[in-house]
Amino acid sequence: MQPQVLNNELQPSDAITVGELAAAFGWSIRFIEGLVRGERLPAEEIDGQLRFHRDEVVDWLQQKIHILDSAHVSELENRIESELLDNGTFRTHRSDRLASRLPLRGIALDLEIESKTEVLRALVEIAAGTGHLHDRDHLLASLIDREELCSTALPGGVAICHPRRPISSSLDRQILCALRTAHPIEFGAENGEDTQLFFLHCAPDDRSHLHGLARLARVLHHGGTAAFLAANDPEHFKETLSYLEAGLSR
Structure with a gap:
């Protein structure tokens, strides 16, 4: 085996x-x-x-x-999803896996934030507001540790923040949150571009984490960043995610 x-x-x-x-x-x-x-x-x-x-x-x-090109990211996502279905982590196939994990209270738009540290602290508070995070300090330390390894900022003004390792003791389920700052800030992107859109993705195991990361990367590959930056309010933001995620299976 x-x-x-x-x-x-x-x-x-x-x-x-x-x-x-x-x-x-x-x-x-x-x-x-x-x-x-x-x-x-x-x-x-x-x-x-x-x-x-x-x-x-x-x-x-x-x-x-x-x-990675979208086809190979899709292959990775599909293979991990099959494993998660086999072991019972996922019960059924869904077209809204990300949207179902993003509550409206997990979305904060146009906050006046000026630094990377402020972003990470704000993301932790947003996550705590979902009711699924039990240890703010552990999550914040994990996010800082991950950013010290290498910035999670990607080209296009977006970052997918996450702990370096699963923090199952601090969560009771997978968490997805979103933060949009009022203005782009320096977050360490390789190309020097500032960042305005931040996702926080936390999962209790590596499979679930990489599945969510792959799926979110595909959403962003399909023009998601611009659509999220244009969202008027949390309801519109979540509707945008639902629409883009459903499009992945079309």
């Missing part, structure tokens, strides 16, 4: 093969080898064969999912 690549029981020292990684993500071996060569997907060579480590793969995906 192949190891579950996104199983939290895998230790950092556990190495998986390129074939196991391909099977877990729904990608071809050739595509993964190309990522190793061109996009620096972390790998090591052992006895002439590529080997990967779970934590390094998850970290790389969190940082680089926006550079």
Whole structure:
């Protein structure tokens, strides 16, 4: 039986093969080898064969999912969704997985915020307001730790903020929140662009986290950023997400 690549029981020292990684993500071996060569997907060579480590793969995906074409992101999402259906985390297929996890009280628009630290603190307070977060300090520390690794800001003025590791002890379910600042601020995007739209995505396990990350990346690939920036109020913002998410299956 192949190891579950996104199983939290895998230790950092556990190495998986390129074939196991391909099977877990729904990608071809050739595509993964190309990522190793061109996009620096972390790998090591052992006895002439590529080997990967779970934590390094998850970290790389969190940082680089926006550079992947939509088809490969869709393959990743579909493969993980199948696993989540198989293990009972998801009960049915849904076209509104993100929208169903974004309550209106989890959306804050046009806040006067001037710094990265203020954004992270505001996101934590928004998450706490949903009633699903039990430890504000732990989440804030986790977000800061993730940003110190590498900014979650993406091209186009959007950031998908998230902890580096699952924080199941602090959540009673997956959380999605959204924050739009009144003006773009510096958030560390690689291209130097300022950021105005911020999502917070927290999940109790790596599979659920990467599934949500892949799905949100696809929404943003389909012109979502501009639509979210144009939303008039939280109701309009959530309706926009519902519409864009439904379009992923058309």
